[in-house]
Amino acid sequence: KTPAPAPAPSQGGGTSTPAPQVKEYIVGTDAAYAPFESENDKKEIVGFDIELLTAVAEKGGFKVKFVNTPWEGIFTSLKNGDRDILISAITITEERKKEMDFSEPYFEAKQLIAVPKDSKIAKFEDLKGKKVGVQTGTTGDDVVSKLLGKDSKDIKRFESTPLALKEMVNGGVEAVVADNGVVINYVKNNSDKGFKTVEDASFEKEFYGIAVKKGNKEVLDKINAGLKKVKEDGTYQKIYDKYFGK
Ligand code: ARG
Numbered sequence: 001k002t003p004a005p006a007p008a009p010s011q012g013g014g015t016s017t018p019a020p021q022v023k024e025y026i027v028g029t030d031a032a033y034a035p036f037e038s039e040n041d042k043k044e045i046v047g048f049d050i051e052l053l054t055a056v057a058e059k060g061g062f063k064v065k066f067v068n069t070p071w072e073g074i075f076t077s078l079k080n081g082d083r084d085i086l087i088s089a090i091t092i093t094e095e096r097k098k099e100m101d102f103s104e105p106y107f108e109a110k111q112l113i114a115v116p117k118d119s120k121i122a123k124f125e126d127l128k129g130k131k132v133g134v135q136t137g138t139t140g141d142d143v144v145s146k147l148l149g150k151d152s153k154d155i156k157r158f159e160s161t162p163l164a165l166k167e168m169v170n171g172g173v174e175a176v177v178a179d180n181g182v183v184i185n186y187v188k189n190n191s192d193k194g195f196k197t198v199e200d201a202s203f204e205k206e207f208y209g210i211a212v213k214k215g216n217k218e219v220l221d222k223i224n225a226g227l228k229k230v231k232e233d234g235t236y237q238k239i240y241d242k243y244f245g246k
Pocket of ligand 1: 029030031032033037071088089090091092135137138139140161179
């Protein structure tokens with residue numbers, strides 16, 4: 001007996017009601033910044049930012065496709081249209097606001113210093129005269145450039161934050177300055193390497209935003225609408241607790 005043929009797929013209502021268009025946007029993220037974005041063993045991009053934007057898209061009525069995009073070229077990829085959206089623990093700054101538009105802030109952060117456990121560095125000022133690792137073009141780079149001078153030979157710039165931290169294991173830098181969430185995560189997950197963290201009251205509050213090309217109001221409105229919903233309905237809190245809860 002031959003099985004009945006499978007029903008023909010619905011054609012979306014024929015002439016009268018066209019299916020609503022759900023657009024898919026290409027999202028750039030520098031997936032070397034755990035716990036915000038990183039690649040797992042299966043080369044999948046995972047993390048707080050990924051889960052958040054996925055939820056935001058669901059509520060905002062759009063689809064997202066994440067593409068690993070090195071920090072170095074991330075802002076250019078938005079400008080030239082290779083990426084529609086960026087989520088990459090990006091701090092909203094006045095300078096960047098001239099180049100792109102940001103969503104409402106979705107996360108509060110601050111710089112934090114990582115040093116070897118036996119280091120005498122106890123405050124930001126103590127970095128003067130020391131070799132300091134930063135990720136090029138980040139807010140960590142900004143604060144250290146201000147303290148040591150932009151052209152100081154003591155600033156060692158790396159294309160990713162993990163590379164800077166690795167260099168501290170090798171002894172090539174005496175401290176690394178990066179976002180607190182990332183530094184805490186690294187120190188916690190690499191207890192064998194013997195690092196500790198040093199806070200400093202001079203570090204200002206930073207806020208992460210999701211970026212779109214300047215003037216791309218269509219996408220920005222959808223992001224902000226979705227973000228509002230996930231904050232209101234508890235989804236944001238759930239994702240936050242998964243990554244940053246006790
Ligand atoms: N929040 C910092 C900044 O905006 C660092 C972000 C780095 N993000 C990353 N995925 N590598 O400059």
